[in-house]
Structures are given as structure tokens and as C-alpha cells.
Amino acid sequence: MSTKAGTQPLDVHRIRTDFPIFQRTVRDGKPLVYLDSAATSQKPASVIEALAGFYRTSNANIHRGIYELSEEASILYEEARAKVARFIGASRPDEVVFVRNTTEAINLVARTWGVANLQAGDVVVTTILEHHSNIVPWHQLAAERGIVVRFVDIDETGRLRLDQLEMLLRTEPVKLVAVTHVSNALGTINPVSDIARLAHEAGALVLVDGAQSVPHLPVDVRALGADFLAFSGHKMLGPFGIGVLWARYELLASLPPFLGGGGMIRTVTTEGFTPGDVPARFEAGTPSVADAVALGAAVDYLEAIGMAAIRQHEVALLAYALPRLEEIPGIRLYGPVGEDRAGVISFTLGDVHPHDVAAVLDLHGIAVRAGHHCTQPLMRRLGVVATTRASFYLYNWEADVDRLVEALQEARRVFDVAG
Amino acid sequence: MSDLYREHILDHYQHPRNYGTLEQPDRSFEDSNPLCGDRIRIDLKLSGDRIEDIRFSGRGCAISQAAASILTEMVKGKSLEEVRALGAEDLLEELGVPISPARRKCALLSLKVLKAAAYGLNEWPR
Numbered sequence: 001m002s003t004k005a006g007t008q009p010l011d012v013h014r015i016r017t018d019f020p021i022f023q024r025t026v027r028d029g030k031p032l033v034y035l036d037s038a039a040t041s042q043k044p045a046s047v048i049e050a051l052a053g054f055y056r057t058s059n060a061n062i063h064r065g066i067y068e069l070s071e072e073a074s075i076l077y078e079e080a081r082a083k084v085a086r087f088i089g090a091s092r093p094d095e096v097v098f099v100r101n102t103t104e105a106i107n108l109v110a111r112t113w114g115v116a117n118l119q120a121g122d123v124v125v126t127t128i129l130e131h132h133s134n135i136v137p138w139h140q141l142a143a144e145r146g147i148v149v150r151f152v153d154i155d156e157t158g159r160l161r162l163d164q165l166e167m168l169l170r171t172e173p174v175k176l177v178a179v180t181h182v183s184n185a186l187g188t189i190n191p192v193s194d195i196a197r198l199a200h201e202a203g204a205l206v207l208v209d210g211a212q213s214v215p216h217l218p219v220d221v222r223a224l225g226a227d228f229l230a231f232s233g234h235k236m237l238g239p240f241g242i243g244v245l246w247a248r249y250e251l252l253a254s255l256p257p258f259l260g261g262g263g264m265i266r267t268v269t270t271e272g273f274t275p276g277d278v279p280a281r282f283e284a285g286t287p288s289v290a291d292a293v294a295l296g297a298a299v300d301y302l303e304a305i306g307m308a309a310i311r312q313h314e315v316a317l318l319a320y321a322l323p324r325l326e327e328i329p330g331i332r333l334y335g336p337v338g339e340d341r342a343g344v345i346s347f348t349l350g351d352v353h354p355h356d357v358a359a360v361l362d363l364h365g366i367a368v369r370a371g372h373h374c375t376q377p378l379m380r381r382l383g384v385v386a387t388t389r390a391s392f393y394l395y396n397w398e399a400d401v402d403r404l405v406e407a408l409q410e411a412r413r414v415f416d417v418a419g
Numbered sequence: 420m421s422d423l424y425r426e427h428i429l430d431h432y433q434h435p436r437n438y439g440t441l442e443q444p445d446r447s448f449e450d451s452n453p454l455c456g457d458r459i460r461i462d463l464k465l466s467g468d469r470i471e472d473i474r475f476s477g478r479g480c481a482i483s484q485a486a487a488s489i490l491t492e493m494v495k496g497k498s499l500e501e502v503r504a505l506g507a508e509d510l511l512e513e514l515g516v517p518i519s520p521a522r523r524k525c526a527l528l529s530l531k532v533l534k535a536a537a538y539g540l541n542e543w544p545r
Contacts, residue, residue, distance in 0.1 A: 353455070353456075353457075353479055353480035353481065355455055355482075355522070355525065356424075356480045359423055359424075359522070360424070371454065371455065372454070372456075386455060386456055414424055414429065415429070415432075415481070416433060
């Protein structure tokens with residue numbers, strides 16, 4: 001599926017007509033240059049229609065109603081689960097747990113697997129590249145249970161120091177390696193299958209934050225070799241409020257429940273309860289049914305284009321953008337250059353505050369991110385308070401890069417940045 | 420070139436007035452916006468109830484630094500009573516550029532710091 005359109009360049013003209021947002025203008029009639037897909041992606045009409053269509057024609061609560069609408073809604077919800085499972089190469093649909101987002105998926109692992117398996121002194125290894133969502137849950141377990149959180153550093157190119165990881169795995173009681181697949185701030189693509197092999201040799205499990213990889217690269221959980229994979233629907237053309245935790249079935253089946261409530265039980269008495277099966281055990285309460293269905297539509301859209309083709313497109317945009325950005329006097333680009341780089345470009349311009357850079361770009365209709373990107377440890381490591389970040393997706397094209405470069409030249413003039 | 424970065428804003432950003440610190444300030448306060456890293460310190464030299472001299476230092480975005488510079492000019496020679504009566508709108512009006520909700524914190528950081536100094540705070544009450 002994902003290789004169907006493998007080497008064909010994307011027809012970005014046609015793709016952009018699928019995304020209604022590009023019909024609007026911003027800042028007094030300027031066409032929208034959307035370079036913030038690492039924060040959230042835009043949505044194709046098919047996803048918006050799937051969402052609205054569910055409410056229009058199939059809306060009912062799932063799994064309990066003995067009537068046609070509820071049966072239909074339940075089937076749609078489970079079909080979406082099966083689509084997501086197929087998309088990431090899971091061996092069965094019930095390895096896919098629907099959650100709200102990546103953050104919730106990681107917290108689910110911390111609160112179920114972590115609480116059941118981690119004791120004082122046990123080590124969770126994470127990295128300096130992580131989003132706060134893959135740091136704070138481990139800090140919380142450190143505060144509550146006395147586990148130890150260790151950080152793998154990066155080298156000067158922005159790549160992980162695997163030698164440090166190997167050292168930690170050799171010398172400390174590491175139970176889990178929690179690592180991002182793609183850095184949301186630098187675009188570094190981490191060698192997660194190598195990391196998984198090293199971790200497994202040392203008897204540790206591996207959690208991969210796939211928030212920035214599943215939307216942009218072909219990801220197959222079997223090839224990845226990870227034990228847990230967390231990602232968000234809204235960064236992969238789906239709606240807000242739906243995300244995924246994947247884990248091997250046997251691992252999920254060994255875990256205690258997450259939140260308590262309806263849907264996650266087998267029986268409840270005045271004395272107690274017995275938990276339900278996987279994945280229901282982790283989906284207490286009424287789930288975001290319509291959002292899950294729309295995520296299924298997003299997966300359909302991505303598969304029709306092909307993930308390999310999307311990756312190729314972003315590689316080509318990077319190759320077009322990086323040299324043009326480098327020519328801007330006073331700019332500093334962060335992150336590795338090479339095959340292990342995703343379509344994310346963090347930069348600073350002289351000593352102009354990134355908020356000022358972003359504000360000038362905004363006046364040109366260009367949407368970028370400026371700030372710490374929820375990666376404060378990484379910002380401190382880089383010695384900056386913040387960066388400006390442009391990120392690509394399948395609907396971006398070279399014209400977006402051209403307008404970014406022009407606007408940055410103007411920002412440079414406005415703030416008098418020397419070369 | 421733009422409404423936000425009008426010449427006087429850039430002028431205050433690039434050539435801040437009353438920039439620096441005072442040797443023996445009667446009042447001094449410093450604060451930051453942790454989310455964007457803007458940081459402002461204000462030192463006051465008082466003569467009775469009046470601000471005889473004022474300095475600010477810090478770093479951050481153009482809006483936060485220009486606002487601080489403009490604010491020092493607004494309050495030099497004023498009484499602490501008048502400073503306590505200053506409102507956010509007074510400073511925003513003096514800035515004279517459209518400040519979006521996201522940048523309000525940047526624009527008003529210096530006022531927050533000055534107020535703390537005027538009230539003689541050592542830290543914000545929790």
C-alpha cells in the first residue's frame with residue numbers, strides 16, 4: 001500500500017485542492033503558507049466529511065445499544081481501529097488502543113506498565129531530544145516511586161549519542177528506553193530499530209514516540225522492533241482528540257487497566273471489578289467515536305497517496321529549502337543534514353527573538369512555530385531560549401519555501417541582522 | 420514595513436532608553452516570561468515618592484524590550500502613586516501598535532516588573 005506510488009512525485013496541485021483551508025486567505029488577502037504541520041496538520045475534505053458524516057448519519061454510542069444505529073457506529077469504530085492497525089503493520093486490530101493523543105498514550109504506558117513494573121532505583125532512559133510529553137510522565141514516576149530518569153545527549157549535529165545509551169544499558173538497571181522516532185524540534189530521525197535491539201539485548205523495553213514519524217514516514221511496527229508506539233491523529237490529517245497507543249497483544253494483555261469506568265470492565269460488584277479484554281481495558285468511558293472514524297478516513301487518504309511518496313516529497317522539499325535558507329545572512333540552522341532528517345527546519349536569525357521572526361512571517365501569511373516546541377531541555381542544550389520552526393507536509397511545495405525565504409530576508413532587514 | 424514593527428518600536432528596541440542598572444537602587448525587581456524567555460529588570464532611584472531615575476535591563480523579543488524602554492520614559496519623574504495607577508491600556512496606547520493576545524504578555528512584562536518595584540515587592544505573592 002504505502003509503496004504504491006513510491007517513486008512518483010506528488011501532484012501537489014491536486015492534493016491542495018483536497019484541503020479546503022487553502023481556499024482561504026490570511027492577513028488581508030494573502031494566500032496561506034502553512035509551515036506548521038509538526039504542530040498539527042491540515043485536514044482533507046474526506047476527513048472533514050467523515051467526521052460530519054458520522055454525526056449526520058451514524059451517530060450513536062457504541063458497543064452497548066441493541067439497535068441498528070449503535071451497531072453501525074460500533075462497526076465504523078472497529079473498522080477505524082483495523083485500518084490504523086493495518087497502516088502501522090500491527091498483527092491484529094486489538095493491538096491498537098484509541099486514546100486522545102500521543103501524550104495520553106505515553107501516560108497510559110507510565111500509569112499501567114510503569115506502575116506495575118517499575119520500582120525505586122529502576123532506570124528509564126529517555127533523550128535530550130524529547131518532547132515534554134516523553135519526559136514529564138517519567139519525572140512524575142521518579143517523584144512518586146523513586147525511579148531514576150536518565151537522558152541520552154546529542155552530538156553537535158543533533159544526532160543521539162548511541163554510545164551513551166549503550167553505556168547506560170551496560171551499567172544501570174534500565175527497564176525502559178523511551179525515545180522519539182523523529183525530533184519535533186530538530187527533525188532528527190532516530191535509528192529506533194537499532195535502539196530497540198540494544199535495549200532488548202539489555203532486557204529493557206522500548207517506547208517510541210511516533211507523533212512526528214507516523215504521519216511522515218512509512219512506519220511498520222514489526223520492522224521498528226519497539227514494544228510501544230504512541231502517535232496522534234491530528235498530525236496525520238485526522239481530527240483533534242484521537243490518538244493511538246500500539247503495543248504487542250501479549251504485552252497489552254499483561255497490563256493492568258488505565259482509567260476506571262464504563263467500557264473497561266468485565267464485571268462490577270459492590271466488592272470490586274474484573275477488568276475487560278484488550279483493548280477495551282484501556283478505553284474507559286465513551287470514546288471519541290467520530291474522531292476515530294475520521295482518523296480511519298485520514299489513513300485511507302495517506303495510503304492512497306503512499307507514505308513512501310510522502311517521505312520522498314518532504315526529502316525533496318528539504319533539499320530545496322536548506323541551501324536557500326543557508327544563504328540568508330545571520331541565519332543559523334539546527335539539526336542534522338542527511339537521510340536521517342525529517343521535514344522540520346529549526347532556525348534562529350541573528351539574535352532576533354523567534355517570536356519577532358514569526359510575527360514578521362505572519363504578516364506575510366506564513367504560519368510557523370516559534371518558541372521552545374515543548375522541548376525545554378533541548379533548547380537549554382542548544383543554548384537558545386527558543387527557535388523558529390518551519391515544518392513540511394504533503395501539501396507544501398517549493399513556492400512555500402520561496403515565500404519563507406523572501407519574508408526572512410525582510411525580517412533580516414527590519415531587525416538589522418548582520419551577515 | 421508593518422503595523423507591529425513601526426519605526427518607533429524598532430528604534431526603542433535597537434536603541435533602548437534608560438538601559439542598564441543603577442548602582443544603589445532604592446527599588447529593584449526582575450521577572451521573566453518563562454514561555455518565551457523574555458526577561459526584564461527595573462531599578463528605581465527615588466526622591467521621596469518620586470522616581471528620580473530609572474534603568475531597565477534584560478533581553479527578549481522586540482515588543483518586550485521596546486515596551487520597557489517606552490515605559491521608562493513614561494514614568495521618569497512620576498510619583499509612585501501615579502505608577503500604581505497605571506493600567507495595561509496606558510502602556511499599550513503608548514506603544515501605539517496592534518498587540519495580539521499572544522504578544523500581550525511580552526508587551527506588559529515591563530509594567531508588571533515596574534509595579535512590583537513600585538509596591539516594594541521582593542517577590543510576587545503566591
